[in-house]
Each structure stands twice: as C-alpha cells, then as structure tokens.
Amino acid sequence: MKRLQINTTQNVKINFKLANLGQRVLAFTLDNILKIAYWYTAFYVFDFAGVLGRSSSDYWSRSAIFVIVMSPILLYSLVSEILMNGQTIGKKALRIRVINIDGFKPTISDYLMRWFLRLVDFNIFFLLAVYIYSLNITDDVLFALAAIAFFGGKFVGFISVIITDKSQRIGxxxxxxxxxxxxxEAKFSQTISEDLQDNYVPKYPNVVRLSDNDARIIKDTFSSASKRNDHATLIKLRKKIEEVTEIKSKEESDTIFIDIVLKDYNYYTQNM
Structure with missing residues (x-):
C-alpha cells in the first residue's frame, strides 16, 4: 500500500496510508449503487420518463427538468464530502477519506475543484446520459446505453489512480x-487527546471545522515549536488555524490561542 509522508514546518513527519485502488473501487461501487437506485426509482418506480413523455413542455424545458431531477446524482459526491468531512457513504464504509496534500482538511474550494473535474475523469457519463435521453429511444435501449456511458466514463479516473505516485485522479x-x-483513526484520536476539567467551557465553536488529522498536525507542530521557542512557526500555525476555521484569535499570545483550540476541539469531539 502506498504511503504519504507529510513534513510539518518543524520537520515532524506524519505518515498516512493511501487508499488503494481496490478500496476506492469498492467505495465507488457502494456510492454508485445508491445513485443507480435513485435513477431506477425516479424512472421506473415513479415513471419520470413517462411523465416527461406526456408533458406538453418544449424540448429545452423537459431537458431542464431532467437535469434538476438527476442533480442528486451529480451533486452527491460534492455535498457528501463537504458535510461528512471528506467522506461519502461508500468512503465511510471503506474507512477512507479525502484530505489535503498537506494533511489538513480540504477547503470547500478544494472539494469544488475535485468535484468539478469528475466531469473529466469520472462523470462524463452524466453528460452522455443527457444526450442519450434526448434521442427519444426505448426504455430498454436507454438503460443499456446509459449503463455503458456510466461505466465507460469512469475509465480515465481509474487509470489515473493506478499510474500516479499518490494514487490521485485528475481532480x-x-x-x-x-x-x-x-x-x-483510533490512534489519531489518542495522539490528539487533551486532559479537560469537568467544568471546562469552550470558547471557539468553529474548531469543529478541523478534522482529527488537522488536530494531530496542529498538536505535533505546536509541541515541537513550543519546546524550541520557535515563535515564527507558532505565528504561521495560528494563521493556518484561523484560515481553516475562520476564527480570529482573541488571546494574548499564539501559544494560549493554539492551546485553547486543541482543548476546544477535544471538548466538542468528545461531547458531540
């Protein structure tokens, strides 16, 4: 299994195991079973195709309605990864997660870029499906061609995962x-644990935007920089925390702020 080694600003080395192709394929399969189930329910249980066929709307109106109905399939990965901290239902089942190359939680723009380029390396099928639907062919042929487009559209992404050093697709x-x-993951939680008093009151609710990986990197870097009295690194770390969480420090020093952030993160993750 390939590994990713991250060096923090204080040369603290953190190693992650990269998800292999098998894990990603299984997660992909689970996610797409959900998508196919939605497709089947919309078209065959609720007869969406028949409803559109009987509609008096013009072609472009019908196509717009089609795209709206199919948008849960198109937006599934983006919304899931944003709301589930880098995971979809399939990824969660396989215990894999999307993180930034630096080890931190990706930003919404990262997720957006990753999702948008699925149109290139995974979701070409959706655009093909819209075109196939416009051909006004029989349901059986429509389903067969959509299935071919669906699985064929994944080929580029799989090849990219196989041949790249970090198992990355284009997105x-x-x-x-x-x-x-x-x-x-359990080991991660142990490394970021903090001793909290029973009456501890948190100050920064936005720390929940951090992931366990973020907190681990913060704690390792904070510990190393504090021992060395490396104020420049503490300033960089504080700025990175403020950027990721959108918190503005109200503390007298960066050391106090980072310490409170770690304690708050532990408080909220232990009490959620």
Missing part, C-alpha cells in the same frame, strides 16, 4: 488532495 491532482486509509 485530486488539481485540488491538491489525496484519499487516505483510516486504519489508524
């Missing part, structure tokens, strides 16, 4: 993201 390369295996 990952552009967004500077990788997909990691969370086998050591």
């Amino acid at each position: 990952d390369i552009s967004a500077n993201t990788v997909v990691i295996y969370l086998k050591d």
Whole structure:
C-alpha cells in the first residue's frame, strides 16, 4: 500500500496510508449503487420518463427538468464530502477519506475543484446520459446505453489512480488532495487527546471545522515549536488555524490561542 509522508514546518513527519485502488473501487461501487437506485426509482418506480413523455413542455424545458431531477446524482459526491468531512457513504464504509496534500482538511474550494473535474475523469457519463435521453429511444435501449456511458466514463479516473505516485485522479491532482486509509483513526484520536476539567467551557465553536488529522498536525507542530521557542512557526500555525476555521484569535499570545483550540476541539469531539 502506498504511503504519504507529510513534513510539518518543524520537520515532524506524519505518515498516512493511501487508499488503494481496490478500496476506492469498492467505495465507488457502494456510492454508485445508491445513485443507480435513485435513477431506477425516479424512472421506473415513479415513471419520470413517462411523465416527461406526456408533458406538453418544449424540448429545452423537459431537458431542464431532467437535469434538476438527476442533480442528486451529480451533486452527491460534492455535498457528501463537504458535510461528512471528506467522506461519502461508500468512503465511510471503506474507512477512507479525502484530505489535503498537506494533511489538513480540504477547503470547500478544494472539494469544488475535485468535484468539478469528475466531469473529466469520472462523470462524463452524466453528460452522455443527457444526450442519450434526448434521442427519444426505448426504455430498454436507454438503460443499456446509459449503463455503458456510466461505466465507460469512469475509465480515465481509474487509470489515473493506478499510474500516479499518490494514487490521485485528475481532480485530486488539481485540488491538491489525496484519499487516505483510516486504519489508524483510533490512534489519531489518542495522539490528539487533551486532559479537560469537568467544568471546562469552550470558547471557539468553529474548531469543529478541523478534522482529527488537522488536530494531530496542529498538536505535533505546536509541541515541537513550543519546546524550541520557535515563535515564527507558532505565528504561521495560528494563521493556518484561523484560515481553516475562520476564527480570529482573541488571546494574548499564539501559544494560549493554539492551546485553547486543541482543548476546544477535544471538548466538542468528545461531547458531540
């Protein structure tokens, strides 16, 4: 299994196992079973195709309605990864997750870039499906051609995952993201734990925007920089935390701020 090694600003080395092709294929399969189930329900259980066929709307209106009805398939990965901290239902089942190449939680723009380029390396099928639907062919032929377009459209992405050093598809390369295996997730939680008093009151609710990986990197870098009295690194770390969480420090020093952030993160993750 390929590994990703991240060097923090204080040369603290953090290793992640990259998800292999098998794990990504299985996660992909689970996610697409959900998509196909939605497709089948919309078209065959609720007879969406028949409703559109009987509609008096013009071609472009029908096509617009078609795109709206199919938008849950198109937006599934983007919305899931934003709301589920880099995971879809399939990724969660396989214990894999999308992270930034630097080890931090990706930003919304990272997720957006990654999702948008699925149109190139994974979701060409959706555009083909819209075209196929416009041909006004029989349901059986429509389903067969859509299935071919669906699986054929994934080929580019799979090849990219196989041949790149960090198992990245085109969207990952552009967004500077990788997909990691969370086998050591429990170990991550142990390394970021903090002792909190029973009456501890948190100050920064936005720390929940951090992931366990973020907190681990913050704690390792904070510990190393504090021992060395490296104020320049503490300033950089504070700025990075403010950028990711959209928190503005109210503390007298960067050390106090970062310490509170770590304690708040532990408080919220232990009490959610």
